[in-house]
Amino acid sequence: xxxxxxxxxxxxxxxxxxxxxxxxxxxxxxxxxxxxxxxxxxxxxxxxxxxxxxxxxxxxxxxxxxxxxxxxxxxxxxxxxxxxxxxxxxxxxxxxxxxxxxxxxxxxxxxxxxxxxxxxxxxxxxxxxxxxxxxxxxxxxxxxxxxxxxxxxxxxxxxxxxxxxxxxxxxxxxxxxxxxxxxxxxxxxxxxxxxxxxxxxxxxxxxxxxxxxxxxxxxxxxxxxxxxxxxxxxxxxxxxxxxxxxxxxxxxxxxxxxxxxxxxxxxxxxxxxxxxxxxxxxxxxxxxx
Amino acid sequence: xxxxxxxxxxxxxxxxxxxxxxxxxxxxxxxxxxxxxxxxxxxxxxxxxxxxxxxxxxxxxxxxxxxxxxxxxxxxxxxxxxxxxxxxxxxxxxxxxxxxxxxxxxxxxxxxxxxxxxxxxxxxxxxxxxxxxxxxxxxxxxxxxxxxxxxxxxxxxxxxxxxx
Numbered sequence: 001x002x003x004x005x006x007x008x009x010x011x012x013x014x015x016x017x018x019x020x021x022x023x024x025x026x027x028x029x030x031x032x033x034x035x036x037x038x039x040x041x042x043x044x045x046x047x048x049x050x051x052x053x054x055x056x057x058x059x060x061x062x063x064x065x066x067x068x069x070x071x072x073x074x075x076x077x078x079x080x081x082x083x084x085x086x087x088x089x090x091x092x093x094x095x096x097x098x099x100x101x102x103x104x105x106x107x108x109x110x111x112x113x114x115x116x117x118x119x120x121x122x123x124x125x126x127x128x129x130x131x132x133x134x135x136x137x138x139x140x141x142x143x144x145x146x147x148x149x150x151x152x153x154x155x156x157x158x159x160x161x162x163x164x165x166x167x168x169x170x171x172x173x174x175x176x177x178x179x180x181x182x183x184x185x186x187x188x189x190x191x192x193x194x195x196x197x198x199x200x201x202x203x204x205x206x207x208x209x210x211x212x213x214x215x216x217x218x219x220x221x222x223x224x225x226x227x228x229x230x231x232x233x234x235x236x237x238x239x240x241x242x243x244x245x246x247x248x249x250x251x252x253x254x255x256x257x258x259x260x261x262x263x264x265x266x267x268x269x270x271x272x273x274x275x276x277x278x279x280x281x282x283x284x285x286x287x288x289x
Numbered sequence: 290x291x292x293x294x295x296x297x298x299x300x301x302x303x304x305x306x307x308x309x310x311x312x313x314x315x316x317x318x319x320x321x322x323x324x325x326x327x328x329x330x331x332x333x334x335x336x337x338x339x340x341x342x343x344x345x346x347x348x349x350x351x352x353x354x355x356x357x358x359x360x361x362x363x364x365x366x367x368x369x370x371x372x373x374x375x376x377x378x379x380x381x382x383x384x385x386x387x388x389x390x391x392x393x394x395x396x397x398x399x400x401x402x403x404x405x406x407x408x409x410x411x412x413x414x415x416x417x418x419x420x421x422x423x424x425x426x427x428x429x430x431x432x433x434x435x436x437x438x439x440x441x442x443x444x445x446x447x448x449x450x451x452x453x
Contacts (some may be wrong), residue, residue, distance in 0.1 A: 008312030038354040103424020105342050105349035139335035191423040
């Protein structure tokens with residue numbers, strides 16, 4: 001099994017990347033970790049005429065703290081992000097989610113930016129990005145533009161990144177004090193492809209829910225906010241009974257379809273169950289300082 | 290930097306190789322067909338089964354979804370690089386002693402995965418072992434003996450019972 005022929009570039013600077021993506025437009029695909037794109041190329045589902053390999057550009061894999069915002073280069077490897085002390089401290093939900101994104105050998109190559117830009121509906125990181133209210137910085141010949149998750153995730157395997165552009169940076173606000181979080185998913189194996197999953201981040205004032213963001217994966221063309229559940233919990237003391245009750249509302253938030261792996265009904269019920277568990281697991285964990 | 294063929298220079302099991310290849314050549318095919326190192330196997334060829342796992346620059350990677358040209362300048366270790374002075378290393382020996390293989394097709398991938406795993410976690414629980422192996426598929430053994438072999442290898446390596 002071999003990919004169709006392509007022209008290969010391995011630029012070392014962002015300026016070269018933008019020039020190449022601008023020159024080849026729709027014919028070019030950026031190559032990040034390749035853990036989603038190369039399988040599609042092997043099966044010749046994807047046949048890009050030009051590959052712009054981002055792996056030689058050293059400016060793209062930095063992790064930094066910009067005055068309370070976690071700034072991630074798109075080429076931060078998933079296993080590296082999980083181990084990053086800065087990621088764990090500023091943004092525990094991201095580190096928690098990165099445990100689920102694949103087996104170790106895949107996460108050693110796979111990148112945070114690559115998974116977000118690929119936008120697979122069952123991928124974990126888009127769900128985490130929505131729960132974390134990430135900001136996506138896209139760059140092309142006309143400069144940079146920034147998008148929130150609602151605008152970035154356009155549909156199945158589709159983002160707002162236009163030909164000639166690439167995902168340049170991901171910015172995530174630092175978790176507030178007294179924040180708890182969890183990511184859980186269900187699938188045949190933790191290391192395999194998920195059927196569904198829920199990312200939860202909750203900020204508490206004592207026992208009261210001050211802020212909550214819940215996002216589900218595998219139940220739509222992109223990650224879905226569980227707003228009905230969030231509304232039920234916001235401003236209230238999070239008792240076990242209330243959490244169970246609120247999670248039921250998640251059924252109204254999602255409109256999944258039936259596929260080979262699960263029926264729409266199953267995915268709805270799964271989202272309810274995972275939402276309840278994610279909230280409870282988050283509350284059982286440590287609070288941020 | 291571009292187009293039809295590309296020059297690749299890399300180190301595999303301590304030996305430097307240079308070849309001119311098409312950019313679309315997968316690293317696993319490069320190892321097998323260009324270098325003759327056929328211990329690394331092609332299983333699914335789309336990154337699911339783990340049979341093609343090698344260690345590149347200290348970390349496991351799947352060579353069926355990595356291009357050879359991306360390994361320019363890399364240090365690679367394949368299953369051929371595990372034995373030392375013609376003797377099986379403790380992980381290989383433990384797989385042999387615990388019957389952790391039947392047809393053997395998946396074994397090189399398992400050995401490389403376990404090499405990285407035990408390097409980072411010399412005293413793993415059974416649960417940790419099972420999670421570490423979950424990205425490698427074996428259709429023969431049912432995994433029980435593989436888990437047993439990893440535990441045995443860990444014990445042997447910790448006790449230093451095998452001196453090389």
